[in-house]
Amino acid sequence: MTVQTQDLQGLDLRAEIDRLRKERNAVILAHYYQKPEIQDLADFVGDSLDLSRKAQATDADVIAFCGVRFMAETAKILSPEKIVVLPDMDAGCSLEDSCPPEQFAAFRAAHPDHIALTYINCSTEVKALSDVIVTSSSAEKILSQIPPEQKIIFGPDKNLGGYLARKTGREMLLWPGVCIVHEAFSETELLKLQIEHPGAPVAAHPECPPYILDHADYVGSTSGILAFADTMPGDTLIVATEPHIIHQMQKAAPLKTFIGAPGADGNCNCNICPYMALNTLEKLYVALRDLTPRVEIEEGLRLQAKKSLDAMLAMASGTVGLGDLGPLKVA
Ligand code: 13P
Ligand code: SF4
Numbered sequence: 001m002t003v004q005t006q007d008l009q010g011l012d013l014r015a016e017i018d019r020l021r022k023e024r025n026a027v028i029l030a031h032y033y034q035k036p037e038i039q040d041l042a043d044f045v046g047d048s049l050d051l052s053r054k055a056q057a058t059d060a061d062v063i064a065f066c067g068v069r070f071m072a073e074t075a076k077i078l079s080p081e082k083i084v085v086l087p088d089m090d091a092g093c094s095l096e097d098s099c100p101p102e103q104f105a106a107f108r109a110a111h112p113d114h115i116a117l118t119y120i121n122c123s124t125e126v127k128a129l130s131d132v133i134v135t136s137s138s139a140e141k142i143l144s145q146i147p148p149e150q151k152i153i154f155g156p157d158k159n160l161g162g163y164l165a166r167k168t169g170r171e172m173l174l175w176p177g178v179c180i181v182h183e184a185f186s187e188t189e190l191l192k193l194q195i196e197h198p199g200a201p202v203a204a205h206p207e208c209p210p211y212i213l214d215h216a217d218y219v220g221s222t223s224g225i226l227a228f229a230d231t232m233p234g235d236t237l238i239v240a241t242e243p244h245i246i247h248q249m250q251k252a253a254p255l256k257t258f259i260g261a262p263g264a265d266g267n268c269n270c271n272i273c274p275y276m277a278l279n280t281l282e283k284l285y286v287a288l289r290d291l292t293p294r295v296e297i298e299e300g301l302r303l304q305a306k307k308s309l310d311a312m313l314a315m316a317s318g319t320v321g322l323g324d325l326g327p328l329k330v331a
Pocket of ligand 1: 047049137179222223
C-alpha cells in the first residue's frame with residue numbers, strides 16, 4: 001500500500017494512533033517480529049497462538065493487526081463481527097506462498113487415509129482444507145493427542161514438521177515449504193559466533209533447518225524463546241529467529257546480551273522478515289483512520305477454516321481430544 005507520507009508530515013503519529021484507538025474502540029495486536037515502535041504501542045504483543053486467543057476474546061470493535069496477512073485472517077475467522085485491518089495487505093508469508101490451495105487439495109486427495117495437521121502459517125483456503133491447525137507453541141501438545149495409528153499430513157513447513165517428527169518419533173508426510181527468513185541462517189557463521197561467545201546458549205525457532213536446530217540448546221515458539229531468555233543460565237544468548245524479538249528480551253532483561261544468529265553475510269539483518277517489515281507507524285495510523293485495508297472472508301470459506309482453528313484452540317487448551325471433534329476432512 002502506498003501511504004502518502006508527505007500528508008502525514010507534522011503529525012504526532014503515536015498520539016494520533018492513541019486518539020484513533022480510543023475513538024474507534026480498537027485493539028492493536030502485534031507479533032514479536034514487528035518493529036520495536038509498533039511493539040511498544042500495541043495493546044498486546046504475542047506469538048501466533050496468543051494473538052489468535054486475544055483476537056477471539058476481545059470486545060473491541062476494531063482489531064488493528066500488526067503482523068502478516070494469515071494472522072489478520074485468523075483474527076477475522078475467529079471474530080467475524082469485528083472490523084479487522086492490516087496496515088499493509090502485501091504482508092504475506094513465504095510458507096503461505098509455498099502451499100497453493102489447489103495443490104494442497106490434490107495432495108490430500110492422494111492420501112485419503114491421512115488427516116491434515118497444518119501450521120497456522122497458511123492461507124484461509126488451506127485452513128479450510130485442514131483438520132487441525134497448530135502453532136509452533138501448540139504443535140507438540142496437539143500432536144500428542146492424535147492416536148498413534150492415525151496417519152498425518154503436515155504442512156506447509158517441512159522444518160517444523162521434521163523437528164516434530166524427530167522429537168516425538170511420529171512419522172508424518174511433510175509438505176515441502178520453508179520460511180525464507182529462518183532458512184537464511186548460516187551454520188558456518190553460527191559456529192563462528194559460538195566460538196566468539198563460548199558457553200552462550202542458542203535458542204532457535206523450529207522453522208529453522210535441522211543444521212541450525214542441531215546446535216540449539218532450546219527450540220521453541222517466539223513466546224517459548226522469550227521465556228528461555230528470561231530463565232537461561234548465563235547472561236548471553238544467541239537468538240536464531242527473526243531479530244525484532246530481541247527488543248522484548250532487552251526490555252525484560254536489560255543487563256543480558258542478546259545476539260542475533262547471522263546469515264551467510266555474517267550479520268542478522270538478512271533475517272528480518274520482509275513481510276512483517278512492511279507494517280509501519282504511518283500505515284497503522286492510516287489503517288485506523290480509514291478502517292482500511294480490511295480483511296474480508298467469504299462466509300462459507302470462513303466457517304470451513306474456523307473448524308480447524310477451533311480444533312486447535314480446544315486441543316491446545318486440552319479441553320477435547322481428536323475423537324471429540326466430529327467428522328474430519330479425510331476424503
Ligand atoms: P510463533 O507462533 O512462534 O510466534 O511464530 C510465528 C511465525 O511466523 C514464525 O516465523
Ligand atoms: Fe512467514 Fe517466515 Fe515471516 Fe514468519 S518469519 S511470517 S514464517 S516469512
